[in-house]
Amino acid sequence: MSETIWDLAHLAHVELLTPKLDESTWFFTEIMGMTISATTGDSVYLRAYDDYEHHTLKLTAGHEAGMRHFAWRARSPKALDRRVTAIQQTPLAIGWNKGDLGHGPAFQYYSPDGHLTEIYFETEKFSPKPDQQSALKNTASRFPGRGINVRRIDHLNLFAGDVRAFRDFQLGHLGGILTESIVDNLDDMNPRAVWFMVNSKSYDLAVTLDYLGARGRFHHVTYAVNSREEVLIAADICLENGIKIETGPHKHTIQQTFFLYVYEPGGNRIEIANTTARLITDPDYQTIYWTMEERKKGQAWGLPTIPTFHTQGTPMVKSESVKE
Amino acid sequence: MSETIWDLAHLAHVELLTPKLDESTWFFTEIMGMTISATTGDSVYLRAYDDYEHHTLKLTAGHEAGMRHFAWRARSPKALDRRVTAIQQTPLAIGWNKGDLGHGPAFQYYSPDGHLTEIYFETEKFSPKPDQQSALKNTASRFPGRGINVRRIDHLNLFAGDVRAFRDFQLGHLGGILTESIVDNLDDMNPRAVWFMVNSKSYDLAVTLDYLGARGRFHHVTYAVNSREEVLIAADICLENGIKIETGPHKHTIQQTFFLYVYEPGGNRIEIANTTARLITDPDYQTIYWTMEERKKGQAWGLPTIPTFHTQGTPMVKSESVKE
Amino acid sequence: MSETIWDLAHLAHVELLTPKLDESTWFFTEIMGMTISATTGDSVYLRAYDDYEHHTLKLTAGHEAGMRHFAWRARSPKALDRRVTAIQQTPLAIGWNKGDLGHGPAFQYYSPDGHLTEIYFETEKFSPKPDQQSALKNTASRFPGRGINVRRIDHLNLFAGDVRAFRDFQLGHLGGILTESIVDNLDDMNPRAVWFMVNSKSYDLAVTLDYLGARGRFHHVTYAVNSREEVLIAADICLENGIKIETGPHKHTIQQTFFLYVYEPGGNRIEIANTTARLITDPDYQTIYWTMEERKKGQAWGLPTIPTFHTQGTPMVKSESVKE
């Protein structure tokens, strides 16, 4: 077996499209407790209080909700070179751009499902202004004490029409470990959902089957809070502020994440989560496979998985026949 | 033994004096997460999000920090009559006033140590404006999602020069149960500190010996948060905002309260606390006595009791010789 | 309006019938973390670590699951006399018995729905053996560090065929406050469920409509843990030990209790709960009414109320047509 590729450092940022830029910005600043790093034209750049980069979320005005792109940060300049070389040997490569506010040159490519993706190394570490400095200088900026107080970006979840293709491309060209996967059954091992780990968090990216058969859609992006108690408090804050709660709080069977799913005013699904002390430090972790039969048990403590979880993504699509 | 008197419903409110009214108001609204009910002349009336009365804290501009008065709400009009009758038979009675914003006629008296106190029944239940309403109508107003998010007033702690006199007056004329007490030793049973219960919370009022020998001083007022986790978060919020932390978070041996003591900008000591699921519903609870010898163990998990806890109260007094 | 009667101190204990006495005992000791106070013939007496009485749960072998009786402790001997006198004027009175292990003479009566109930004052305060003593002498016995670590009995929930009759009897003859109630609608105010407060906990007893139209059934008994985090841990412990989880963890809209419902091996529903810092100290609290229309929203964060909540009680009854 070939050695695991450890060239990705972490999920870096996500650019979300919203038809309600002001309301979405209100949600991420006042409800989520994030801070604006910059505003330019139709975009607002945001970060959680302990995100170390310039931004982890870019909100851009659009006709409809969805994701414009997401980005990986590479582990080193050489790691970036290796990944770019690998991607360039595929038809999914796009090419280099000059970067954006907060980071340097990025190499763009499409996921096998058409999600615009980029990878870069050069970044601008967030430098707090005096009134943003934390009393503890090992924190990127001070604890906000506002709304949900999310700490850092945690992971991204994408819909895909072809999960197998995404999985094979990701492991083969980007690296990391497939920590968990849903398969139809243990005979065919046909993948329905996949979770990719690139550091010690048990996943930075998940990809699940889009039951509507669409391509390249966004499922959700997740921000981490410091405790499960704060996920419960987040639920109250959303309830009090008219933010639509889709499901939770509850504990996922897969990856054990304690979750709350809500919709930001622009229509994108957002997760607030805590994973307790769970980490995967085993460098040759063996993939955990879950069958569709096992998934019938629902979430960890028995909550049925909500049907919209398999069909509702952004951009919204005409819900023709659901293809299970 | 005579039957326990259950005529007090709960600690109602505290009026604190502050030489920095604006900064103190900032502290209670932005840091503690409380809301202003009214502002009149030199006073600001505040409440926590689930306080059901008009206010539980009245901040009044003064030359120095301290407490101008505190109030009990009686359990019924008849209970009020009984207590007033009892107090009127002592030299500590002052008389009736017309009430204040938020409550009806109150009968005033001095504690044996000179603390101005009042007792009333008629009150104005807080009626939230539309933008203050909670999504759950069994909550007095909506969860703020701001700062420490204190839920309700919990208890008051006073310094006294003569703890025994305070204790005997309180139990004899106001009622309730002495749930815990520090005594010099089990031979003389000379009280150093006393905790009074009037409902099912294990105390609404505590009185401790003022080692500086002053009379009628204020020690602290406590607001409750929903979990110990939020006391920890409160510590971070205070740290990040330059609020002086005196001691904690830690667990008190006596009453088991999980505490954090800070100073509001005006100089008064404030406690943020959670008592987990502890309640005392035993109607003939026997007082727990702690000796000075036992108190040497410090707080529950071993934190030494901070020396200022015995001397620093408001108003500040010249710290002559400390009398232990 | 007449003054509120405050003669009940608290829910004292519940006697549950179980066809699997050994397994039920295992559940309450090893999973819930309770301790056996005594075993006599077909009964096992148990208490949570901070229950101050001899027992709060009596498990008795029976042909089927259900509740044999439950008990109130009165606030004083005189309060007991007043309540007995009031009950004796109704056809529901049974008469005095000599008491049981752990408490003195009790007066028995039936609820209007036929639940066997008793009320007493004289009790045996739990006196821990040396190896049961807590390091903090204001705790009834030491924290177990075993299973769910429930702290104290919290409340009882009963099914009733006639909720209105139960409510009127309870308020008229036992006292307390009706803190919340579900009614069909605000026009007829026909009660579907009622919550009674007798101290500062927002309820010690709840009674809900039995959709199967049976009389005198048991719904659940609740034990409190110190934090919501421990309710989450309880869910994991139940999951790991094959204890059937019915619903939760989630937050109730009514009373805001953070709940987990499970079934003990004998078939009775048990709740593990935490109510954060919520207390009702308002002595003239006005009942909160919820309509069936409002109840369609489900629990606080949107979890649908599980249908079995309206039909499954013990003893089990043949589920004929469900009468809503």
Add this chain to the structure above:
Amino acid sequence: MSETIWDLAHLAHVELLTPKLDESTWFFTEIMGMTISATTGDSVYLRAYDDYEHHTLKLTAGHEAGMRHFAWRARSPKALDRRVTAIQQTPLAIGWNKGDLGHGPAFQYYSPDGHLTEIYFETEKFSPKPDQQSALKNTASRFPGRGINVRRIDHLNLFAGDVRAFRDFQLGHLGGILTESIVDNLDDMNPRAVWFMVNSKSYDLAVTLDYLGARGRFHHVTYAVNSREEVLIAADICLENGIKIETGPHKHTIQQTFFLYVYEPGGNRIEIANTTARLITDPDYQTIYWTMEERKKGQAWGLPTIPTFHTQGTPMVKSESVKE
């Protein structure tokens, strides 16, 4: 600047010596909630419920407390080769052994301070027996519901007589990132304490100056629990069971760990900790330096650092003059 070496996967295990093997074993199983994997001669092998290897702690009977050795797991066989090659070029190399229960061949070496260390790749993943299996197959074994319920080994802290030598050897030959460091002052940058990161946890190893000037001593090993709430519960469990608490619970300024330090019956210091959602995923994280002047502020919320933290390690040494 050379690229960071990412060849270590994680701290693997620690072998502690104890003069009271039975009592130490009781502590780790009944109080910490760990499980015995194997017992051989004078050694007991233990693991926390989500440790994926055969053991993370080996207790060995000895005349006095202390650490016999500790181990790193390498990220891959090639990574192991690279590290062994690097170490072999130093006088600290010892050589290969055949491994131990639970892992394959290990290469041994001394730290510059004389701590016996080993590094290996081949390991035996823990395979639970049926009654040890978790209901969630992504958990190494089931949640114990016993005592403190530690989840996984977190980090190791060693005393060193020469911190600089340890630091330079570790970064140069083992790799990872120096995430934080205490220095005398910013002029001389003389290191007093160092924290090494090898994955996304902010540290797996810390080394601090031994004020007694001894060489090669053990400071503490840390196990992680899932929440800060469980650190508080751990404090209660230790209090109730006569386990000596040295300091905490409180939040460290450095690394922000929420900590509790206790002594196991054999005399070794053990930490129970939670780090909330903090991770370092930045692959070129810049070391945070703290001066001795800054350290005077104590821990995060003001708790003074306990003096024994600088002198008490195992094995105990005659406390001659303390050398600051």
